[in-house]
Amino acid sequence: MAVNERDPVTGRETTGHEWNGIKELDTPVPRGVLMFLILTHIWAIAWWFFVPAWPIGTTYTKGLLGVDQQTTVEARIIEGQSERAPWADRVASEPYDSILADEGLMQTVRSAGDQLFGDNCAACHGRDARGRAGYPDLTDDDWLWGGEPETIEQTLRLGINAAHPESRIAQMPAFGRDQMLERTQVRDVAAYVFALSNPDYSTEETIDRIEAGREVFATSCAACHGDNAEGMAEIGAPNLADDRWVYGGDMETIIASVHGGRQGHMPTWDERMTDAEIRTLSLYVHDLAARQP
């Protein structure tokens, strides 16, 4: 292996390696590429002085620019908050009535509320807010705990059967499973409840069951759902006399609800959202229902 062998054609040295008579020229890196490489190195070394770079024992070089990911993002968040402040402060502090009366502000509430709803609420209540079995429809005028912005705000803050210490609590007991009602009583009361929203169901054949169910309802159910089964928003007892259902209004589902009980769960949003966000959503959800024909 000849070192320092010079190629007669180009006048360059070879690497000294040879493969079947083919030798490799020891050509230096092109000048342009080399200059670029040197510049990037200079840039990197200069950058060490501007941004946090080197560890030294129990601390590190903080850099002349004083940048830091955490303070940067915190500044950006505060920037975002002040961008939103013109309307968010109003939403957070003004009474609901005056916000609802201000169409310009409500347009902002609708677009911001739509974003918040998509990020936080849509997973359960659906992107269109129409809900599904187990998750109430928010676009209709039937409410478990009331549909005014104030009551919606309470529901958002406290949750239902949630971890919040002042959570709204609502439980439909398992009348069948916990043997508070006989099997026949469960069947009868389900027939009565089904007939409330399906008047056609009441025939000569079924009237006895429905009447027996009416008595069961009066003793076991009316305390929460009311004597006329129209529910009580103060305790989150649903209206059973209309055709809107949280879990389903067919006979089988009604029997399942009476037998096994129900205990829905709405998380608390008090810690997750700011006052302005909670109030924006309260207005948004109230407005969704109010805008329905």
Place this chain on the structure above:
Amino acid sequence: MPEFFHRKLERSAIGFVLAIIAAASVGGIVEIAPLFTIDETVEEAPDMRVYTPLELSGRNIYVREGCYACHSQMIRTLRDEVERYGPYSLAVESQYDRPMLWGSKRTGPDLARVGGKYSDFWHVAHLINPRDVVPESNMPAYAFLARNRLRTDDLSGHLRAQRALGVPYTDEMIENAGRDAYGQAAPDSAAAPGVTERYGPATTVSAFDGVATQLTEMDALVAYLQVLGRLTDAAYRDTAAPEEAPDPAE
């Protein structure tokens, strides 16, 4: 002159190996070693609690099913992430994550603060068939988790392994691991009070999958998902994120 130096180095096998090792270890020396000497890289969080045995089992299932391939557990220091997911993740929040599950890809959303965001009922429905609750979801269904009984006989061993890695499990926690796993998912059982006694009153004891009589993998995974981001409230105290600090006295 530099050309001559490199030529000489290339021709010395041992010298070249040593030079490669020196160059390759710069990253480690600059990025890993300081974590042991610079205290401010990991924040203080005296309220930080360890995973309960049930949550740890759920975590193992999360690893086994490869959830980390599509879900990250790391809210970055970017405004849009903080506004969507909540305060950015702190190092201390992963203190007991061995191995860490930060992930680097989001086919699904970040899960660092998903704990408490949805109901147990929703998580179960979603894991059984994601399309039932999120029609546009492309996540696979994990219905079998609700049918698989959770293995608890080896839980003490899992806790012991975690302790060997520095997670402060006590002897009592290790001894009662299986019982605590059962108790956390059976609120009315005799084993339930021991869980809050050992892991703190803020520990959620609930029939996670809706069935208190049998301990399934669904219980474990939902318990784990519900605790994500809730082992400490350090992130709510230390950042200017819009969320207010949760007040335990409230």
